[in-house]
Amino acid sequence: xxxMWDLPDFDDHEAVHFFHDVxxxxxxxxxxxSTHRGPGAGGTRFWHYENRETAVTDVLRLSRGMSxxxxxxxxxxxxxxxxxxxxxxxxxxxxxxxxxxRMIESLGGQYVTAEDVxxxxxxxxxxxxxxxxxxxxxxxxxxxxxxxPGPFTAMGVYLGVKAAVAHKLGRDNMDGVHVAIQGVGxxxxxxxxxxxxxGAKLSIADINKDHAAALAExxxxxxxxxxxxxxxxxDVFSPNALGAILDKVSIAHLNVPIVAGGANNQLATxxxxxxxxxxxxxxxxxxxxxxxxxxSVGLEYLGDGDVKEVNxxxxxxxxxxxxxxxxxxxQKLPDSDVADNLxxxxxxxx
Numbered sequence: 001x002x003x004m005w006d007l008p009d010f011d012d013h014e015a016v017h018f019f020h021d022v023x024x025x026x027x028x029x030x031x032x033x034s035t036h037r038g039p040g041a042g043g044t045r046f047w048h049y050e051n052r053e054t055a056v057t058d059v060l061r062l063s064r065g066m067s068x069x070x071x072x073x074x075x076x077x078x079x080x081x082x083x084x085x086x087x088x089x090x091x092x093x094x095x096x097x098x099x100x101x102r103m104i105e106s107l108g109g110q111y112v113t114a115e116d117v118x119x120x121x122x123x124x125x126x127x128x129x130x131x132x133x134x135x136x137x138x139x140x141x142x143x144x145x146x147x148x149p150g151p152f153t154a155m156g157v158y159l160g161v162k163a164a165v166a167h168k169l170g171r172d173n174m175d176g177v178h179v180a181i182q183g184v185g186x187x188x189x190x191x192x193x194x195x196x197x198x199g200a201k202l203s204i205a206d207i208n209k210d211h212a213a214a215l216a217e218x219x220x221x222x223x224x225x226x227x228x229x230x231x232x233x234x235d236v237f238s239p240n241a242l243g244a245i246l247d248k249v250s251i252a253h254l255n256v257p258i259v260a261g262g263a264n265n266q267l268a269t270x271x272x273x274x275x276x277x278x279x280x281x282x283x284x285x286x287x288x289x290x291x292x293x294x295x296s297v298g299l300e301y302l303g304d305g306d307v308k309e310v311n312x313x314x315x316x317x318x319x320x321x322x323x324x325x326x327x328x329x330x331q332k333l334p335d336s337d338v339a340d341n342l343x344x345x346x347x348x349x350x
Contacts, residue, residue: 016032017030017107021103027085028085028100030103031059032111033067033081039111040077040078040080041078041113041294042116043114044114045119046117047086058083061264065286067343068287069287074313076302081116084100090118101128124137145305149296152293154188156262157238160288160318161195164321174198180204182240184205185206187262192204203221204221235257243265254276260284261290270336277334287339287343288324324342
């Protein structure tokens, strides 16, 4: 029988908490990867998993990514993540959220939550009735840090895509640059709108075909199939849906010089970073390029700045990426390995 320590995605996590509430039917997992820099911070994902093993894998990978993301963003926060195991109908009740809030409170501040897939700002407000360890709450003043982290994540990804195009293609603008975007929800949709304003050529794909079609009409993009978007000839492939989509097979079929997007845990395995490097494809490590959202909610929770400060820090994302790409060339190591080495040192494991 496998135990937690033997799982391939267990990476010296400090704690993994399993919760179940019989009365509400809540089943949830909170994983704390590192609290070296501060409380483990990261969103809660409400998702239907085909089995519990998949949920465990997801929360382990996501919490590790949050350790690296917070460290590389310069935040005094550790890495944590939560998943709520939804049923096939994705049933979410006020009682279930209340039970989850009590479970967060029981951890005594080791974990601070925020929005993620399947969780809304209204859900965050509901959690505050049971726990104070919540961020990403609606703001009453437009100048305050906080609120929906999606637009800040999208802005960081947009700036990262532009930095990648400048670094790899030597282009100082996005006019006519072809970007294939996988997933056009909060982050991917925001990215698409920003790139469209710059005159980029956009091919978009989303599991919600109606949403993709409406966005394409709005911004003048082309809709392609979910299978096609990863194989299309373009300048940039931008994954902005769920993770683990870059593997041995999909990397072999990439037809782009750049991969830069906001999805978490894009590499299916650590070896896939080497595969991308071997194909001379520039890769933007996801936990660096998509850190805009956690910068926003992190500064909100810490009470350490306003929207102006959030935007200032988001604007530093291209600088961090460029440092990684330059070190990758010097060290002849994959971009993903360089980023991991830097992040590990920042959390005291270098």
